[in-house]
Amino acid sequence: MKKIAFLIALLFTGLFTLNAQTGQLNLGKSGLAIDGYDPVAYLSTGKAVEGKSAISLAHNGATYRFSSVQNRDLFKASPGKYLPQYGGWCAYAMGATGEKVSVDPETFKIIDGKLYLFYNSFFNNTLKDWNKNERTLKTSADKNWQKFTL
Numbered sequence: 001m002k003k004i005a006f007l008i009a010l011l012f013t014g015l016f017t018l019n020a021q022t023g024q025l026n027l028g029k030s031g032l033a034i035d036g037y038d039p040v041a042y043l044s045t046g047k048a049v050e051g052k053s054a055i056s057l058a059h060n061g062a063t064y065r066f067s068s069v070q071n072r073d074l075f076k077a078s079p080g081k082y083l084p085q086y087g088g089w090c091a092y093a094m095g096a097t098g099e100k101v102s103v104d105p106e107t108f109k110i111i112d113g114k115l116y117l118f119y120n121s122f123f124n125n126t127l128k129d130w131n132k133n134e135r136t137l138k139t140s141a142d143k144n145w146q147k148f149t150l
Contacts, residue, residue: 024148025062026088026102026117033062034117037105039082040071042115048106059083084115086145091116092126095137098144101126111138 028035041049051065055072058064059079066072075082086094091109093101107120107127111134118127130137 024087025060026084026100027062028102031063033059033064034084034088035105036065038067038071039064039084039115040074041067042108043082043110043113044071044074046110048108081113082115084117086116086141087148088117090119090126091141092118092130092137094144095130095139095141098140098147100148 025033027033030036033039036051036053038049038051041047049067051067053065055066055069056063057066057072057076059075064075066075085091087100088103090101090103093099101119103117104120105117107118107125109116109118109127109130116130118125118130120127
């Protein structure tokens with residue numbers, strides 16, 4: 001009986017951890033990480049490239065799409081290298097207000113080999129504001145993001 005209770009507790013803890021992880025990710029309207037854009041392509045080509053539904057991979061409760069099998073395999077081997085910062089939420093908003101704000105996956109910046117995404121809609125491109133004060137906003141965003149990951 002103790003083993004069954006332990007297994008149930010273990011299962012519950014695993015589900016809670018998975019829910020906590022995915023609850024912090026920006027899965028957008030599509031339910032996909034980065035709205036289906038290929039996380040590897042940002043770093044390898046410097047462009048936002050839509051992934052293909054046939055080439056996808058689940059990681060920490062989120063589904064990522066890739067434009068090639070090679071990109072999927074690179075991600076699988078080292079996901080931390082390619083994951084967007086701040087769970088895929090707007091880097092500017094995370095730095096300026098500490099809030100989770102959706103992004104335009106085609107508005108991004110690579111900083112020190114990491115992917116940062118930004119809101120860009122209704123004549124408001126937050127990447128422009130980020131570039132004006134990047135160092136301060138990045139420091140603030142790193143600090144603000146910690147409250148979501150603890």
